[in-house]
Amino acid sequence: MAWGIFGKAVEKIKGGLSKTRNVFTSKIKALFTIGRKIDAEFIEELEEAMISADMGVETTMEIVKMLQQAYKNKEIMESGEVLGYLKGELKRRLTEESNDIAIAPTPPTVILVAGVNGCGKTTSIAKIAKHYADDGKKVLLAASDTFRAAAVEQLTIWAERIGCEIVRHQHGADPAAVTYDAVDAAIARNADILIVDTAGRLHTQKNLMEELGKIRRVLEKKIEGAPHEVLLVLDATTGQNAINQAERFKEVIQITGLFIAKLDGTAKGGVVLAIKNQLDIPVKFIGVGESIEDIEQFDADAFVQALFE
Secondary structure, three states: OOHHHHHHHHHHHHHHOHHHHHHHHHHHHHHOOOOOOOOHHHHHHHHHHHHHOOOOHHHHHHHHHHHHHHHHOOOOOOHHHHHHHHHHHHHHHHOOHHHOOOOOOOOOEEEEEEOOOOOOHHHHHHHHHHHHHHOOOOEEEEOOOOOOHHHHHHHHHHHHHHOOEEEOOOOOOOHHHHHHHHHHHHHHOOOOEEEEEOOOOOOOHHHHHHHHHHHHHHHHHHOOOOOOEEEEEEEHHHOOHHHHHHHHHHHHOOOOEEEEEOHHHOOOOOHHHHHHHHHOOOEEEEEOOOOOOOEEEOOHHHHHHHHHO
16 A cells, blocks of 8 residues: 555544554553563553553453563563564454455456444445445445334435445335346446445344345356455444354354444444454454544554554
8 A cells, every 4th residue: 555545544544543543552651661561560551551542351361471581581571572572463453355345357346244233334335335426436325124114314425425226126125136137237237346235134043044045146147256345334333242243143154354334433443353363253354433524444464553543
């Protein structure tokens, strides 16, 4: 990433992480003073700072244990050197070769989006659509969350604002049928990106599994390699509950990436690390504000820099 683009990304993410940074950075700054010993008190305060940002107890303990070992091995000599070590370890854990969105060799690229009701799924889909539309791509939306009339209407409004097309059926229609028609439309209209919305909650997990399975089968049959991405939208403000949601969806569909929404609304932005560490699913996008432009493709370097500045 060129420095100019990287710098803009850091600034945007800094704004989104302001609540987290206000809590986390103030505690971290007090720790990293020249000459301070890496003793039991130091370790306890570091653990508290990391857990306060919702990095997760398991992740925090792992990193602290590695840090203590590095100190014993004299890789770290004093507390002032811990900051660099901590930044490096966070970047390492968040970096994935698959952080980039998979693009189909021949259009359209199909992105299937899932998430519980209220997580910000519809707005996140709109942000992804705007992201690609601004990049000159022709985007088509499939309103396959037919169980909520509000979801279809909201997505239609976003499509009009963005200037992209949408395929929709009436409320209660078969989601797989909507997807089928959307694929035909995407091919006929030479769309570059097809984004498929899905239901956030059905009566039982079995129903959810069946509907998502039907949608996947339609996509697989109609387009080779589809869906090219299966993104799960998680609400950062729910903290550790987001991990529980992800675990449930992971049992139902093959998630290829995460969209962490509403990072600007929480002081616990470190949950991105906890989610990545516990689920081993790459973060693809983050939502850093309420505006439709407030979306960033995830970059570990930019995220960690924004967290500590």
